[in-house]
Amino acid sequence: MMKLDGKTAIVTGASRGIGRSIAIELAKNGANVVVNYSGNEEKAKETAREVESAGTKALVFKADVSNADDVQAMLKETLSEFGSIDILVNNAGITKDNLLMRMKEDDWDQVMDINLKSVFLTTKAAARPMMKQRKGKIINVSSIVGVMGNAGQANYVASKAGVIGLTKTSAKELAARGINVNAVAPGFIETDMTGELPPDVQEAMKQMIPLDRFGKPEDIAKAVVFLASDDADYITGQTIHIDGGMVM
Amino acid sequence: MAEVLDRVTKIIVDRLGVDESEVKLEASFKEDLGADSLDVVELVMELEDEFDMEISDEDAEKIGTVGDAVSYIESKM
Numbered sequence: 001m002m003k004l005d006g007k008t009a010i011v012t013g014a015s016r017g018i019g020r021s022i023a024i025e026l027a028k029n030g031a032n033v034v035v036n037y038s039g040n041e042e043k044a045k046e047t048a049r050e051v052e053s054a055g056t057k058a059l060v061f062k063a064d065v066s067n068a069d070d071v072q073a074m075l076k077e078t079l080s081e082f083g084s085i086d087i088l089v090n091n092a093g094i095t096k097d098n099l100l101m102r103m104k105e106d107d108w109d110q111v112m113d114i115n116l117k118s119v120f121l122t123t124k125a126a127a128r129p130m131m132k133q134r135k136g137k138i139i140n141v142s143s144i145v146g147v148m149g150n151a152g153q154a155n156y157v158a159s160k161a162g163v164i165g166l167t168k169t170s171a172k173e174l175a176a177r178g179i180n181v182n183a184v185a186p187g188f189i190e191t192d193m194t195g196e197l198p199p200d201v202q203e204a205m206k207q208m209i210p211l212d213r214f215g216k217p218e219d220i221a222k223a224v225v226f227l228a229s230d231d232a233d234y235i236t237g238q239t240i241h242i243d244g245g246m247v248m
Numbered sequence: 249m250a251e252v253l254d255r256v257t258k259i260i261v262d263r264l265g266v267d268e269s270e271v272k273l274e275a276s277f278k279e280d281l282g283a284d285s286l287d288v289v290e291l292v293m294e295l296e297d298e299f300d301m302e303i304s305d306e307d308a309e310k311i312g313t314v315g316d317a318v319s320y321i322e323s324k325m
Contacts, residue, residue, distance in 0.1 A: 128293060131289075131290060131293070132293070173286065176286060177286070177290075
């Protein structure tokens, strides 16, 4: 008997990086996984194959999570395929970095829509079946920069700080219905997204990390599995920093 | 009318744990039947399932009493 046997999880932005790792780790612990993606179908299918080789079912679903109709369609399909939604992991995110003084309004809007509005939309949609079953786990992927701020990422940082506020508020609203809402705030994790940063920036960041290494996507995924399990039933509204001790 | 009211009453009794005699058309969910805001959201969700209809957030906000719910449902049937 594994931690998440018989549970169904939706992971947004699961084709690559942290989302992919979360999908696989949930599957290894027994959960069926809806692998959501927006652009890269091939990569999403790869994630799905890994989920299946862990012994559970995968459903690949293309949806723009900043679009309410897409989100509704994904929830509907999940319920008809698996019969319940027990775990929602809001991971989908993008960056459009620039100095505040150079940032275009469009870049602000896009990042806010995909990183923050999406969490509102999916939470609202998933809370419905979760309220009915009087149980559910929602885990939002924020970022440590949402806590500490970061030059060149005004839009991304604002969206990730927003995710923390939304986590706390939905935790308070949904607690009475047995739904736990928590966030993880990854620090510097080795993914495509952070790989784009210049080497000198990467080096400077490493010096800020007491544990003296960058994180791996699995470091995040394992915390998400814990928060998704019954072991975390008494934890809600929290943001767990997974950053090698960078921000304490 | 009677049939809709019966089905609505049953849901309210189950969900809010009130006595059937308290569920009158003029009864307010929050003031008379002890519901909080989230209870009302849940009631509306159950009514949607029971009557197989979608109630938009805008319409749901206008449902404050048992009578509001019954007449809304009847207008959509």
